Amino acid sequence: MKKFKVKHTVANGPEAKIQKRIIQRLRYEEWFVKETHGNMYQSGFPDLFATHSLYGHRWIEVKNPERTSNLFTNAQLENFPKLCAHGSGVWVLTDDSDSEYQKLFKRFNWYVYCL
Numbered sequence: 001m002k003k004f005k006v007k008h009t010v011a012n013g014p015e016a017k018i019q020k021r022i023i024q025r026l027r028y029e030e031w032f033v034k035e036t037h038g039n040m041y042q043s044g045f046p047d048l049f050a051t052h053s054l055y056g057h058r059w060i061e062v063k064n065p066e067r068t069s070n071l072f073t074n075a076q077l078e079n080f081p082k083l084c085a086h087g088s089g090v091w092v093l094t095d096d097s098d099s100e101y102q103k104l105f106k107r108f109n110w111y112v113y114c115l
Contacts, residue, residue: 018095019047019062025096026050044075046083046090050104058091058104059083063113065094071113080110 019035026033031050036042046059061080063071072080080090089108093100103109 014064014066015062018064018093021096022060022062022093022100023048025101029101031055044073044079046076046080055105057088059088060104061090061092061110063092063094072110077114084108084110 023033023035026048029052031052033048033050035048036045038045038047046061048060048062049057050060051057061072061076083090090110091104091108092110092113093103
């Protein structure tokens with residue numbers, strides 16, 4: 001009998017697990033968080049929209065720190081600069097750690113992951 005091997009999908013893959021932890025952390029820190037769905041009507045949008053009564057809003061893109069290539073879709077590469085140019089930054093987070101959480105209080109950072 002073959003051993004059952006879990007197939008990673010978008011819904012249960014590494015980034016989804018990271019995203020769930022980030023959402024839990026943000027809610028603990030009293031952020032209101034909404035997930036985008038990534039369907040054809042939302043292509044190019046970050047994974048999360050978060051807003052806080054003291055800190056304002058953040059678009060958050062969740063990335064797996066082990067992934068090193070093709071980090072962004074073509075739609076994201078087109079839309080992230082436009083979002084930032086119009087006053088809505090995009091922050092990339094790779095974990096729910098304190099150091100990653102602190103990135104939300106610095107300048108948006110999505111472009112760093114393009115280098």
